[in-house]
Amino acid sequence: MFRAGGVRRVQMANQYAETGRRWWCGDSAHGYTRTQMCKGRLGKRSALTRDQCTVPVGDAVVDAAAFNVFPDAMVDELLRQLPGVEVDAEGNATAMGESMTKLRVNGKDFFTNDVKEFISKLPAYIVDKIQVIDDFGDQANFTGIKEGKPQKMLNIVTKPGLNKGTFGSVGINSGTNDQYGLQGNGNIWRDTRQIGFSSRYNHADNGAGSSDNAGGGANYRNTFGKTSLSFNYNLNDNRSANESLSNTETVNTIGTIYDNIFRRANNESNMQSLNTSLQTTTKKMFLNVGANFSYSNNSTQSVSASNKTGIIQQDFFNGISGLSSSPVATLNISMSRKFAKPGKGFSLNLSSSLSGNNSDQNIDSRTFYYDAATGTLAKDSLLNRALGTDNRNLNTSISSVYSMVLGMRPDSARRNLSFNYRATFGSSNSNQLTNVIDAAGISRYVDSLSTDVRARNFSNGIGITYGYNAKKLSYSLGLNATGQVQNGSYFKGTLKRRVQAFIYSPVINMSYKIGPTSSLGAYYNGTNVPPTAYQLQPVRNVQNLQNTVIGNPDLKPSFSHNMSVSYNKMQKESGRSLMLSLMGGATQNQIVMNVVLLKDTLNSLKQETRFLNVNGTYSVRGNYSYNIPINKNKYNISFRGGVGFANNISYADNVKNYNRGINVSQSLATGMFTKTLQLNASAGYSYSTNSFSLLQFASRDIQTWNFGLNGSVRFWKGTGLSVMVTKQLNSGYVLSNTSPLLISANIGRGFFKNKLLSLNLSANDLLNQGNNLARSINGNTVTDVRTNQITRIFTAGLSLNLQKFGNGRKMAIEQ
Template structure:
């Protein structure tokens, strides 16, 4: 009888981002009696031996609003309280200063949390300045963020959507002073958070947790500018933020002379999102962009092949113009109990016009000159709709989910190409023939995709662990795609200029693909572990009907793969995760159509209608560690991917009628490609993070199958990088120094497939090596009326060819110095100098000395108005020279544009958060 009266409750406390809150004070109130406990490192708490039928819970912790609620056991002996979400405290009368030891990093399941208070935040710093201090994170000059080699693809603030959710759009605009914590989250999606079933490869999400009362604000800017290169510009943007209510608008226009002609761009964007009632929200955004500009560039391409070396020198110029419209809406409903519903509708329209002229001189194995004039126009509308629904059934352990998606797009293109080909004798190099071909290609294509999925989760009986959950999950999905493509080719008679339809160069194709997936999995979770093991069967059907050829081809394929997701908290501060995913990918119409594509006469492309869909396997694993006493942290990550029936190019050299050679690109399925990569990082903070040392690096291995004249070969590559960093932080002086080394062999810096289509490259195996040695020192001195920041960089890069030295070896040495001075808080002066020494490039080059300077004067008490003078490349020595490596080709490229520019600007900035003006300085 006594045992029947002893009851138990279990609970789980999180913040608005669904991240566990540890050490929260929990009080169980039973009339006049009170029991106390605190949440553990994972946010869980429990009370046992309770005799009362009714009770109240009171939960408090620094920085969050107090939580009080009454409960009743009813007929239950054990009560599982649904997740308790604490909201950030508001209207605090004064900031609470906690002098307890700060742990810079906290590691939890699926989350790494950085405590902003343990790092340096200066007046004028933005969130990007804070992120750059965090071990394991990389922020480049364009505000792209990576963690352990993976891109950060989504941004939220306090666990909620934030305007466009674009990371780089806002980490430069939000002040670091409003940040309490930064969380790097493995995001499986909102539906997975609702159901608790997390399957597939997670995406990296950045969540900013603000300080109390800082979850609202107004920020933006307006400005005008003019420059010596006929530059005129204006911009205005405003963001209004009050929790989930968010509105923004932006307007930008700029015109200038880029050296090749006039370049103009314009942008307009608006967005609004808000809650509907207690559990629903909606969002709407529209963007329009217009770009047009002239260009001039030159390239030198050197390609190795078993037949010899190919050399291409290309000079091109022209102009491009495009218009883009994008409209997106979304709706979400989540009551955190029974129903999750989300839907989105997106529409876009793009039109473009392009004109170009190019001269290509090819020598080596093939001696040809090619003069090309190309005019084209394209119109591409798109529409997509997606709906997701998840519902917990009467038996709360069971759940039903479904998703639906539809998309449609079309392309209408008109292209006029005039090609003048000069053929030379292989022995004497004397011009033998001058060929002129004028043609018009009219392209119409339509694509529709429909997908439907349904899943059922059967909750199994409870285990001895009262916080554990287990379920058996069944899912089925189908994706149906239909496409049609029509390419009509007309060749103009050189005498009467009349067009003639050429059926051998034209195509009319209809394709249908059906991908299905049937899976079953077992899911288990408790407060320290979550895993999901399953099996999937994925049949696929691809049917292509070539109407003008009276030919129909079918391809059937069936793939099997396991489904693995594991995440475990080994102990406080130690987590490990393993994920596996597999997916089908169908070949494109461009790769399938057995028609000669003659847009580039030096590289004629012929599709392969017998291509099979490819299947990709991806495995990733992560281990994270932090010592809660010393703050020492480590992160490691392993990734491996391979593809069955990967679609690759097969470039052949075939003789032409003039006893020369021409290229044909075809497509093949192949196996043997893989990529393996490992990342590691260790960080040691000293004396409350005033000093820190970190060491990081990565090692990558790759194997790429290629075809040379129908012969299969492999290119094997190695990538290695090492990075050592040390920092010293004090009230007046900060110093950060780093040294790094990287090595790569046979590294594809550009996408091989796309660059081969453009440049007409010939595949082949080769060996080359690139070494980079770099070091940098950043220091800042902060006095009452004077701030000085300096940055010194050294970088040496060498690229060596194979054993026969058939590739030209190159070397580049870069030295740079940056000085930034602030006087009396209102005068800012910046000086940038860099010197580069180039050696071995195929294009003529100089060793440029670049000097740039800027002067900024701030006005008003909050320094919101500023006058700017910027001078770029004062000595006019910029040459925009770059080297790329793709497959067995090295491309030296230079874009000719104006680099010496002096710009005058006036700007007004708004940056108000939580009722306070918090300045964000420009970089």
């Protein structure tokens, strides 16, 4: 069953006391120690093993036995039945629209902590409970001071004795479109000691050309006493070809520019990364040191053809070839210390990152100009450029918090006061050398098209926060004040700018347990974003000859305010659940574009983009999810929906343009779940409209109806058949083929004991109607894009699967 409770990890090893084979947990999160017994699977008082010990306090907890899944199901199939949780076809999991980015098992780090990677590898039969947690980080759990926006974390609580295992697979696949591949992975899990590896190679022809994807990784994690150590190495090598067709509509005060663009590109990339972490936790001390390194190489060759009509009539052909490399190194140190007096503590955080980007590009551009009255070719121009770019960035931040207890109340509530200091430093050096190559192949350096930008950002901030922590109600209220200084140097130091700003922001964080099965939460988060070198440099960037970009050295940093309120309720007897969320945001000194039309040297028109700060951008959105289980979750009905409003600002020809957008979505889904048959049917509607204050810009509306039916059945010695049918009815797009009917199917069979060997045959998009269509709006431009890819694919796969958990016996799902 689902209940509004959660887990508070009890990590202090010296607070565990073993009595026979029973474990008792001490809880010191409120500044005192009280001993209590962990609750068992059905809420009854029972003794569990140490790895099972969790204390419910305020997050979503789901009993896995309340849901019907196939005996051979994986965790991702279990998650798809959870209220408010969605898992897409790629394995990305979200809870109430927010991504779940971190995974733990029994409250402990699990291999790479990657949700997407492991929910498809862990079997559902080992799961006792699923917990969706608003996670503020290990340091916040240690100190009890929670500020900022939490992340959605997935915690899997295993059944007793199943906190260890060995699992992995080796598979091959082949299919149409010259498709073939080989994958393998292996994992050794001994509670806190974990060793894993993975490798893959896939080849296919996606319709635009060949695509190769190869990679591998290895990770190690172990705990030595009170210290945990982890390493994670990854290597990725990709070669891909792609084609796309886009239609853009750009509005200015004198008219509209229509642009149809065809683009074809071949990309090659290689990336290596190493992530390391060392963490020590004692009763009085918390220390975490993390270091991450990555290096990537990229090679790109692309050609594009653009046909402009409207107030500009041009044809534009562009060819780009380039090489680039990007090294990145980061270091993070977090430390907290608790003093002898309960509730008194000090925390220090240091973060530093160093990154660079070096690239060389050759750009060949040819422009054809047409007479506006007759449409005949008037003139053309050819320009060949060589660009060399060197970017280097250093960002460092330090923060400290001192907290003290104001007193304990008789109801065991703790009141505390904390003081914080924050300082950041950012350094950005950007150099670009531009050479123009004439018809004879002679290269000439152009100083006016080259850049030399040096930007420095400093900020200092102080804050005070009052915290209250009780059994039902916890909140933090405070105020932060931040001063910012930005120094810029341009044209080799001949032009300098200094910009200052001072910002106040509140601290709001609250959680309230209304009853045993309902809770309310709210938080506020403020984020400072300095302008980039690209936005600051007062030099013409002519990589796109049809839209020259000139930065603004007087730009101020922007500051985003974000607020969220959530409410969860579960009816214990019926199992019905209601989840509500309301999110809003506003930005001070938002950096926006000002696109103006200018005469070019051939007496035609071209666009020029500049940047400026504005106020008045904001957004608000509300979501809900209501789930009705029937007959002990054998059937269910769920309603989901949301309404959002956004007000954005841009400029066209120095005239302010308001873009007000409304988005409405509503869906109804029903399901039937048994041990041999699972069916899901859904219907959804979404409506999106954008209205603009510029008179030339008509309202842009998109309506989409989605209908889906998918089912899975197990028959004849574990053979499985799955069919998925979806129908979309889209209106409002400029590009065609907007209402596809997609039909896919899969049949699989397991062989030998525990399905050691499995064979799968799959067919994707039998009618070949996939369209890969999307719309985006940026400033005064609306863009529809369709990626040209083959979507009708037939595949056969054979895999060898190894699984052994606990004592090696596969446990059936509990009755």
